[in-house]
Amino acid sequence: MGLWDFRYVKSPAMVFGRVATLVDFCHVTMVLQFKLNEIQR
DSSP states (O other), X not given: OHHHHHHHHTOHHHHHHHHHHHHHHHHXXXXXXXXXXXXXX
16 A cells, blocks of 8 residues: 555646645535534524
8 A cells, every 4th residue: 555655646646636635625624614603503
């Protein structure tokens, strides 16, 4: 798995894709938390 990851990282597009996915995930989590707070009020 480690070597696989290393080969992945050599591709800039792959790195960008991973970062974008991570950012999307964080954004969705934040939005969900915001909506939950709204509902709880």
